[in-house]
Amino acid sequence: MAEQVSGRTLGMGEIVDTGAKPFELAPFGTELAQLGKERTEIVGLTADMGRYSDILPFRDAHPERFFNVGVAEQSLIMTAAGLAKAGKISYCTSYSAFITRRAYDFVAIACAHALAEVKIFAGMPGFMNGYGATHQATEDISMMRGIADLTVIDPCDATELKQVVRAVADIPGTVYVRNLRGKVPVELGADYRFIPGKAQVIHEGQSVGVIGTGFMSARARDAAKVAAEHGVSAAVLHVSTLKPFDKDGVIAFAKRFDRLVVTENHKISGGLCTLVVEALYEAGLMKPMVKVALADSFFECGAQAWLEHKYGIDLPRLVQAIVEGR
Secondary structure (H helix, E strand, O other): OOEEOOOOOOOOOOOOOOOOOEEEEOHHHHHHHHHHHHOOOEEEEEOOOHHHHOOHHHHHHOHHHEEEOOOOHHHHHHHHHHHHHOOOEEEEEEEHHHHHHHOHHHHHHHHHHOOOOEEEEEEOEOOOOOEOOOOOEOOHHHHHOOOOOEEEEOOOOHHHHHHHHHHHHHOOOEEEEEEOOOEEEOOOOOOOOOOOOOOEEEEOOOOEEEEEOOHHHHHHHHHHHHHHHOOOOEEEEEOOEEEOOOHHHHHHHHOOOOEEEEEEEEEOOOOHHHHHHHHHHHOOOOOOEEEEEEOOOOOOEOOHHHHHHHOOOOHHHHHHHHHHOO
């Protein structure tokens, strides 16, 4: 059930304080535990990151189907692939930075190339922690979308994440999900339905088109509401599936507006911004565009809100991009 939360201290890998918004606690693990009751072929694995990936509810509900391989991400991926070969659906968890940088070849060959039923829920994607470059997976979308036969998903909130947990069990082959953990805000309405491979408008407007992914889509919607107070009407398109990319949906949305804003919790190159530019260019559609994303650099340690402000992906920066077009 959703609860109310006010000011608090962030846990490892949680997104910025939800303020007065409702949240759900550990939606990934609780939904996976329930799904595990319905589908006995599901197994859960972690590389000693059970607490910080929210998979512990599954462990507690299905201890005979839970495996902790220790601090060994390559072993995590290979074990998940092996279990998939034995007829299981392997849900595995660790930090995004560790999976992408340490086990990339194993994801590509043992999983994607083999069409293995491995569902990777990668914690702390992008700018989701204050631990600096060693833990900030700010290039993971760029890396993972470069692997053939791999699905890449960036959920917006707890509502969508729970639906993604269920949906990936039936998406063929290997899936990479940017996992949200801890007290995850509830941003989308109860009528929202995740559709694999489809972008969806989550806020209507007339003047500016904002294209986002992950929790930045929810932030874009908040920014659109603030922009309306300044007389600027903005619509928000949420692109939850980055691979396969909904090129047609993005182009149709972009055609409605004189200018665009693209935003993501990722470096400005290789992720959503690049995907949108490529799609529009191929369609012969040129629009003024502001990109609200991370620079191509390494980043400091510090409080997440401070980092997001310093590196320009916080709410005021999005409002500026929508209202002022810069």
